Each structure stands twice: as C-alpha cells, then as structure tokens.
Amino acid sequence: MKSDEDVRKDVESELRWDPDVDATDVVVTVREGVVALAGIVRSFSERWEAESAAKRVAGVRGVANHLETRLPAISQRSDPEIARDAVNALLHELPDFAEDIQVVVSDGLLTLEGEVGSRQNRQDAAQAVRRVRGVKGVLNTIKARSMVAPEDIHLKIAEALKRSALLNSANIAVEANGNEVVLKGTVRSWAERKEADEAAWRTPGVTKVDNRITVES
Incomplete structure (x- = not known):
C-alpha cells in the first residue's frame, strides 16, 4: 500500500x-488516501483538469x-457574453439536441437546465461549455430521459460490470429502485470506482447513480 x-x-x-494544468499555485495534501487540492487556477477547465x-x-x-478559479483580466467577461458563447458552443457541437438545453449565467457560474435523451448527452453538454472563456464554474442540472423498463436495469448493469476489463466486479453489489441505482462494495483504486460508475451510467434507462463504492486502503 502506498503511503x-x-x-x-x-x-x-x-x-x-x-x-492542461499550471500547477505553480496548486498545493496538494493527502490524508488516508484522500487528496485535497488547494490554491489558485486561472480557468474553470483547468480546475476540472487538475x-x-x-x-x-x-x-x-x-x-x-478546494481550488479557486481566479480569472486573469483578459478572461473577465460579462454574464450575457458568457451565455451567448455557451449557447453557440452547444449549437455548434450538439446540434441534434442543443435546443432542449437552457443556459443560465450568474457571476460567471454557468447552469445547464433541460432534459435530454441520455446521460451521454448530458455529459457532452457540460463538456461543450466547460472551456467557454470567462466561465468560473459549471452546474449541470440537465435530466436524462428514461427509455428502458426499470426491471431490466439491474440485470444490464450487472452484465456490464462483468464485461469490463478494467475492474473486478466480484465485490460490487448493484441495487436498483426504478431508474435509480445504488452501487456498493469495494474496489482497488479510484479508477476502478470511476469505471463502475461509468458502466452504470452507460446503461440505458439509468437516471441517477448513487456510488457508495469504497476504495480499499
């Protein structure tokens, strides 16, 4: 085990x-495997990349x-400017469903609202606006519509976990309540935990994943 x-x-x-990260003003501390990032970055995308x-x-x-996004003067922009660029980014990158998404900007914090066909669409929308100049943060409240019967979800997730070459599913339990899923158990690394989360989200019909998997110490 690593210290x-x-x-x-x-x-x-x-x-x-x-x-994509300027680590000059980033301070890293670790306690019992939990990393705390503190300091200053110069864009929201850099905060996310860190x-x-x-x-x-x-x-x-x-x-x-805990990184603070402190924009340089050249990146300071008004909320209307940020909103217009975010809308244009969505239209350019996601033309099939951009009109289903609403953009709200307040003091540089960009909120995405609306309903799309899948969790992947939801992720793509956040990705499309993350690098808009002047954005200090992105809050993604978009909902994904369910198009699969709830009774099929548990089985499909369990099968997806077993297929994954990136994790050992033996210690992972799946609980499904309608279209909402709870993952429990233990894995060997944060990367495995993330892969289990992604596998659950990739399952059609899932609208929420509560990932309670812990990383073994």
Whole structure:
C-alpha cells in the first residue's frame, strides 16, 4: 500500500505532467488516501483538469477540490457574453439536441437546465461549455430521459460490470429502485470506482447513480 507521502508526490508529478494544468499555485495534501487540492487556477477547465489528474493516480481514494478559479483580466467577461458563447458552443457541437438545453449565467457560474435523451448527452453538454472563456464554474442540472423498463436495469448493469476489463466486479453489489441505482462494495483504486460508475451510467434507462463504492486502503 502506498503511503500518503508517496501519493502526494505522485499527484504533484501528475499535475506537473498534465499540459492542461499550471500547477505553480496548486498545493496538494493527502490524508488516508484522500487528496485535497488547494490554491489558485486561472480557468474553470483547468480546475476540472487538475481534479481529473489527481483521480488518475494509483492510491487515491478520494479528492476534495478546494481550488479557486481566479480569472486573469483578459478572461473577465460579462454574464450575457458568457451565455451567448455557451449557447453557440452547444449549437455548434450538439446540434441534434442543443435546443432542449437552457443556459443560465450568474457571476460567471454557468447552469445547464433541460432534459435530454441520455446521460451521454448530458455529459457532452457540460463538456461543450466547460472551456467557454470567462466561465468560473459549471452546474449541470440537465435530466436524462428514461427509455428502458426499470426491471431490466439491474440485470444490464450487472452484465456490464462483468464485461469490463478494467475492474473486478466480484465485490460490487448493484441495487436498483426504478431508474435509480445504488452501487456498493469495494474496489482497488479510484479508477476502478470511476469505471463502475461509468458502466452504470452507460446503461440505458439509468437516471441517477448513487456510488457508495469504497476504495480499499
């Protein structure tokens, strides 16, 4: 098992290696495998990339992202400008369902609202607006419509977990309540936990995943 000090060093190395992150003003601390990121980044996308980089490191059991997005003067923009660019980004990248999504911006915080056909559509919408200049944060409240009978969901998720080459599903339990899913059990790494979460979300009909899987110490 990696020590907290080893995890800290590896996270710092990963942050320095990632070309989308300027780790100059980022401080990393680790306690019992849980990483805390503090300091300053210069865009929301950089804040998101820093968190993703930390999650990629073996031995990380959780991440607390306390990074502050402090935009440089050149990136400061009004809410209407941000909203217009976000709408245009959605129309350009997601023309099939962009009109089902509403954009609300307040003090640089961008909120996505509406209903789309799948969880992947929901993720794509957040991805489309993440790099809009001037955005300080993205709150994704878009809902995914269910198109699969609830009774089929449990079986489909269990089968998906068994098929995955990236995780051992033996210690994962799936509970389904209608279109909402609860995952329980233990895995060996944060990457495995994420893969289980993604496998559940990829299942048609799932509208919510409560991931209670823990990473073994």
